[in-house]
Amino acid sequence: MHRPLRTAHGLPEWGRCGVMGVINVTPDSFSDGGRWFDTTAAVKHGLDLVAEGADLVDVGGESTRPGALRVDEEEELRRVLPVVRGLVGEGVLVSVDTMRASVAERAVAAGARLVNDVSGGRADPDMVPVVAEAGVPFVVMHWRGQSVDMNDRAVYGDVVREVTDELRSALDQAVAGGIAIERVVVDPGLGFAKNAEHDLALVAALRELDAALGRPLLVAASRKRFLGRVLAGEPGSAPPPARERDAATAAVSALAARDGAWAVRVHEVRASADAVRVARAVAEAAR
Template identity: 45%
Template sequence: MLHLLPTQFAAAPFAYPDGAVARLAGGMLWFAAYEVLGDGPRRIVPVADVASLGERAQRLHARVVAPRPAWTLGARTLRFDQPLVAGILNVTPDSFSDGGAHAGDPAGAAAAGVAMAAAGAAVVDVGGESTRPGAPLVWEEDEARRVAPVVERLAAAGTLVSIDTRKAPVMEAALAAGAAIVNDVSALHWDGRALAVVARTGAPVVLMHSPDPSKGPHGGSGYRDVVTEVLDWLEARIQAVVAAGVARDRIMIDPGIGFGKSLTDNLALVDALAAFHGLGCPIMLGASRKRMIGALDNEAPVERRLGGSIALALAGAAAGVQLLRVHDVADTVQALRVWRGLRDRALAPS
C-alpha cells in the first residue's frame, strides 16, 4: 500500500514560494517533498505535485499536514504542536531499566512521578508489568493493586497520568484512580474487554505496534519491508478501533521500537518516523534506554545509555513526534528546550 514519507525539511519555510512547502501536523517543522513508499521504486515527489500520485496520496497528505487536536483531560490540556515528554514510572520488581526501585512503595513511586512532572514531563506513564523479553505475566488483580495507589497519589498532586497496561481490569482501576490516558503495548488486542473499556470511558489511547500482540509483545518472524508493514498494521488497527466507538482524535500511535524487531528494523523505523503522520494521529516514540543503543555502542549497559536515548529523542523531535516516552526526564526536557530554541530562531525571518 502506498505511504508518504515527508522529506526535504525546510529550515526557513518563508523563503520558499507559496505551495512549495507544507507544515507537518501543525507543528514546528516544514517540508518540501515526499518520498513515496510501498508503491514500486522509491522516488521523491515535490509537495506541490502530490495530487499526481492519486486519491490515496491526497488523503495521506491531508492527514500529514492537519494539526492534531489537543486532548482536554479534566483540568489539563495536552497540546501536540511541539514535542512533549512522558516520564516512565515502573512499579514492577523486574523492570529492565530501574531494577524495581519503586516496587512495593506507592508513596515513593508517586514522589518520583511528581519529580518527573516538576522536571518538565507533560505525562507520567505508570506501569505495573514489565514488557521486557521473557518477563512473566502478572495477574491482573496484582497489577491493579500495584498501580492504583500510585496513580491516585499522582492524580491528587495534579499530575497527568497514563496507565501502561494491556489488561481491561487494570485500565478500569487506574482510570477510576485518576489516570487519564491508556497506553497499551498490544493496541487493545491482548484483552478482549479492553477496547470496550476505552470506548465506554472516552479515555485517549496509545496503540502500539507489535508483530503478534495476542501472544505477547516480542513475537514475530521478520519483515520484508518493516516500515510499510508497520504502517499498514497500524492503519488497519486504527480503523478497527474507530469502528468500535473510539474517536480517531483520541488515538495516538507508537511504532513499537524494540518490540519484535531487529536492530535493522528499529533503525529503519526511526529513519522513517515522519511517514507515521500519514495515519493522522499524534505519535509516541518509546526508544529510551533500549537494546538498540547498546547494540550500536559496544553493548553499553542500561545505565550507560543516556546519550543514545537523547539522540533518539531528538531524532523523534526532528521527525515531528509529539510525545517522547523517556526514563531521563530532566535531560530530555533540556535537550528539547535547546532544540526548540533553534527551531524558533530558524522559523523567524531575519
C-alpha cells in the same frame, strides 16, 4: 520548513513534543530493576520526573521486556492503583500503561487521563469498549504478540511499510470499536518484535510514519536494546547497561521532536526535556 504539531483531544497542547516520564511499578523492569516497586518511592519518583520536565507520567505494573511473563490482574491492580491515586492527588497528569481493560477502567476512575496499551487493544477484547466508554485518549502501539516470544516475530520484508500497515489496521479497529479518532495516538513499538536494524529504520522513517498515519506519534526509545547495540560499537562488543543509555535516548528524543513526534516516553527526563525544547526552538527559527 516548520510543520504544525498534532494533538490528542482531551490532553493539553504543549506547543512542542511532549515528554512522558516512566514509572515501572515492577520488580523486574529491564531499565531500573524494581527501584520504584514501593508505592511511596514510586509517587516520589513521579513528582521528581515532573520537576525535571515531564509533561505527563506513565504508570505501569507489568513488565513488557522481551521474555517477560505476565502478572495476574489482582497483582497488577495492587501495584498500579495506589501510585495513580497518589500522583493524581498531587496534580500530576497520569497515563496508565496496561493491556488489561479492568486495570485501565479502574485507573481512569482513579484519575488517569490516558490509556497506553502496548497491544493496541488486541490483548484484551474489552479494552477498546472500555476506553471508548471512558472517553479518554488511547495509545495504539505496533504489536505482534506477548513479550514471552516476541523476538521470534521480528521478521520483516520491509519493516517501515509493514509496521505502517499493521498500525493502520490496529488504528482502524480501535476507531471501529468506538474510540474517537481524535483521541488516538500511535506508537511504532520500538523494541517490540523488532531487532536493532528494524528500530533504527523506524526512527529514520518517523516523518513517513507521521504522514501515513495522520495521528499523534509517541516514540518510546528509552534505554532500549537497539541503543545498546549502537553504543557497543564493534560487533560482538558488550552493550552498556540500560541505565547508561540515557544520552543516546536524548539523541533520539531530539530526532523525534524534529520529525514531528507528539511525545517521547523516557525514563530519565531532564536530558530529553532539554532536547525537545531545543528541537522546537530550531524549528521556530527555521520559519
